[in-house]
Amino acid sequence: MNSKLAKITLILAITLILFSAVSPSRAQDRTLSYQLLSKPEGNITYELNVAIPENLQEYYAEKSHRLASSSEFSTFVTPYALQPIADRLWEIYDNEEDFTNGALMIVHQITYVETTPAKYPVETMANNQGDCDLFSFITASIIKAGGLDVVLLYYEEQSHMNIGVSLSSAPEDNRDSVYYVTRDGKRYYVAECTGGNWEDGWRVGECPPDLKQVSAEVIPLEDAEQVAPGQVSASFTAMNPSTLSLEVSPIISLQNSPIVIGGQLAPQTLNENVTLYAKINGAAWTVIGTVTTESNGDFEYVWIAETAGSHSIRAGWSGNTLYTGAMSGEKNATVLPLFLTALIGVAIIAAIIGVVAVLMAKHGQSQSFEPPEPQPW
Incomplete structure (x- = not known):
């Protein structure tokens, strides 16, 4: 035994x-480039290079992609992983509105393709395609990483999603009436993440016509991912x-x-x-x-x-x-x-005692069966 x-x-x-x-x-990284304007109607253009480690893609691919309820949409928001993008945006923008519009310019350059199941921002950026909810996850991640309060806006009947952003002052670059939702007495200005036209796309405070008269479920980001085992890289220069x-x-x-x-x-x-x-x-x-x-x-x-x-x-x-x-x-x-260490120690000691006991028993048996010495006649 x-x-x-x-x-x-x-x-x-x-x-x-x-x-x-x-x-x-x-494995190899995935590198992408995005164009940014200094302001929505600015004439200065920046090129933001983003590199995604393959290991980070694999990490998100292995995570659960199931959604049991709309409240779980927030688990697909990953501000930590996209923090370097937010840091670079703050290097060229000096106010919350321009920063938010800069984040929108990024997702407006990603190809729209209806996608199921839901994917994490790193996956969507690496694939360079996604739909309204995936674009919303990316934009919300960047904006939250930048220190702003942001929520997801889910329009169940319209099968659509965009985001709401809390700004310290009302948007000034919108080309229409300013639209917002209210939660706990705070205004969250609507930001549409689809569109495809990064230079002249939707700006924070603007709302698509088919959503102006409908209500949205406001989903806070308390359950957003806090830490990931890595981050993307972002730079305005080419990276080695x-x-x-x-x-x-x-x-x-x-x-x-x-x-x-x-x-x-x-x-x-x-x-x-x-x-x-x-x-x-x-x-x-x-x-x-x-x-x-x-x-x-x-x-x-x-x-x-x-x-x-x-x-x-x-x-x-x-x-x-x-x-x-x-x-x-x-x-x-x-x-x-x-306790397991102690148990292993006890097992080893017991095994040694067992081996010694067996050897002693065999030695005793060999002694008991020794033939008697012959006696003289």
Whole structure:
């Protein structure tokens, strides 16, 4: 019995080691370009380059795409992943209205194709096609990442969606009456995300004629995604590719013991911030720390895993004006609970005692069957 328990323990340990050693390889990024005007009728044009790591696309492809009710539309809004786009928009716009119209210009350049099921913004941007709800998810993500209060507006009878944006003052660049919805005493100005004409498309405060007399369900974004294991990159200049390697040691450790997370960023640049993420026992990804690179691009971080179980770890770099961001492959670390460690120790001790007992028994049997020495006549 003790020998069988020891074998099971050994097989379990080997299985955990093999599972932890698996790491997906890095794939190619998807790069897109969007045109932006300095103002709705401005004459200055910017080209915004956006790079999407393939690993980030895979992450969203693996997430659930089911919708049980209209309130779950908000789960498809991902401000963290699109934060770099919002940061770039604030570099060229100095007020909330222009910032919002800039976000609308982006989605107005994506091809309209009716799409089911619902998709996340990264997926829609990578595919460069989508419909009203998918465009609304992208725009809401960018605007929320930019610090503005935004809601989804769902027109069930019309099978349509756009967004509402709370501005500190009423829009001034609209070409028609200003339209808005009210929630908890706050005005949310309508922003139509379809259209296809980025230079002269819908602006915040304007409403399509067929929606002016209908009511919409206002969906707040409390359930929007808080963190993802990576972000897109955004720059007004062409970006070179980057890579990010990751190593985790040890791959099997005890609860509350240190795990060393290290790797290297290429380009080899000093003081770049690398964000570390963990998916603890299959839960949502969370940020566990941020570390800066050395002059050779190396980084190292010590994480104390307080929760036992199987954890996935990733690293991400959001890039800069010269290089695209990068996501590392996924590494796995198994953290054994203290009680299991004690149990394994007991099993090993029991197995050793069992082996010693067997050897002693055999030795005793060999002594008991020794032939008597011959006696003299």
